[in-house]
């Protein structure tokens with residue numbers, strides 16, 4: 100089949116379509132923009148529209164050229180690539196799960212930003228991911244139709260961006276939003292950026308293309324810039340190996356009626372042939388199976404029965420999205436590398452995919468938390484973001500949260516309560532695991548936005564640390580000084596009962612008391628406030644107390660005498676060094692007086708310090 104190339108194909112035979120991914124914050128218009136691109140047709144009867152692939156849409160270069168019209172001449176662009184293969188699933192989860200050796204599978208990305216709202220956490224996250232993967236990107240500054248007074252219409256933006264077409268106020272407003280909401284935040288992230296028509300050197304400055312996904316304004320400019328940049332920068336990467344076997348990545352694993360478990364894959368290099376062998380790199384294994392069918396979507400006009408959505412093909416040339424039916428696919432997961440090879444290349448392919456999986460393995464720490472995600476790529480992205488926030492990871496795995504996971508994390512928790520957590524991206528908690536979560540009191544963070552997970556987890560850690568610290572603080576014995584009130588010795592011993600006034604600090608049941616010269620008197624067994632049992636008495640309170648121990652009132656201490664809470668030296672040290680800011684003024688006073696007393700009694704000026 101490869102030999103049947105037409106003349107037109109020959110011209111481009113060594114360049115494949117660049118693979119394009121769309122990223123951006125929720126609601127900034129990714130899906131609407133993709134829909135607009137997919138529906139793009141030059142004129143009804145003109146030949147050449149968008150070709151639907153599995154999981155992707157191909158926009159032939161002719162369509163882009165015709166859409167651009169005069170724009171093309173203006174920019175003197177000479178586009179040689181056969182078109183663009185735009186991945187249908189937007190978002191950085193799709194971007195990260197689409198990987199190949201050496202980074203992201205997407206050759207170039209479109210970052211969608213609502214020009215009216217500007218950068219949001221997910222926009223920043225997307226930029227970070229793109230930077231990390233070294234993927235070039237352009238910014239689609241979307242929703243320009245919402246700029247007050249903007250007269251938006253389908254077609255190139257640049258032809259609509261002048262004083263004839265727009266009111267001066269609308270132009271000013273556009274410039275303000277462009278700068279404040281897009282250029283400035285990009286600068287802050289370390290990128291130079293400008294409106295694409297003003298960019299002098301595309302290797303140094305990020306191109307911003309204003310668009311409206313609703314009216315279609317700017318879509319031609321966007322496609323042309325993406326195509327032009329991909330061709331300029333990625334020529335080497337786009338060189339297609341037409342003779343070689345197919346290399347690709349699993350986009351999704353899907354159950355299809357009549358076909359069983361199938362995979363949707365993006366092939367980025369070579370040719371896939373029906374009947375060849377499918378080699379899949381799994382986290383701990385390699386699967387070799389036989390390709391039963393290669394399927395493409397059936398064009399709508401050929402689809403008589405909606406159940407019969409796919410059309411079998413004999414081969415597929417990169418770059419393309421294809422559905423593959425083969426036995427044993429229930430074991431595979433999204434993000435796994437694949438090869439489709441003739442029998443004699445199986446060993447070579449096995450080695451390649453194993454190496455890829457090995458390279459993608461996430462390094463783990465000796466201790467830390469468990470993280471889970473739906474694909475290898477998203478697991479990696481999650482691990483990276485958590486690492487940046489200083490989080491330690493003990494184990495990283497693809498898949499739902501299971502009972503086994505909970506039991507494992509319960510053991511991490513024993514050595515450090517802050518490791519009793521699972522951070523899970525875009526997966527489920529299996530019902531059997533739910534009970535165990537309660538039993539072992541494991542914290543599970545579940546979300547489909549990475550930055551939310553990182554934020555929620557670090558927030559929890561902060562609160563837990565605070566709680567643990569507070570718990571420690573609570574356990575410390577705090578100082579207090581009390582004085583026996585006149586005429587208030589009610590019982591001399593076993594237990595001794597007297598009325599006291601708390602001078603400073605808080606006296607609590609269970610606290611040890613001592614005399615001013617250090618003699619140990621016994622423990623506070625009971626505190627009564629006007630006949631009621633209470634647990635503590637704060638400074639200024641007059642209460643009666645019962646003391647268990649050797650003390651005999653009137654003999655060891657008498658009316659008007661002071662008694663001190665005998666705080667152990669290690670508690671004094673903790674209070675003095677770590678918790679001074681948590682003590683009330685009268686507690687501080689009690690602590691300092693007590694320390695002074697003990698330093699004198701022990702003849703050691705460092706006592707308690």
Ligand SMILES: Nc1nc2c(ncn2[C@@H]2O[C@H](COP(=O)(O)OP(=O)(O)OP(=O)(O)O)[C@@H](O)[C@H]2O)c(=O)[nH]1
Pocket residue numbers: 123124125126127128129130131132189241242243244245310311312313314
């Ligand atoms: N006026 C206007 N509205 C738009 C434009 N693009 C998108 N919208 C609207 O903005 C809302 C969000 O758009 P989506 O395409 O769903 O956004 P998204 O980024 O794909 O959002 P998620 O898929 O939820 O991440 C929808 O109500 C769209 O109709 C635009 O260019 N102009």
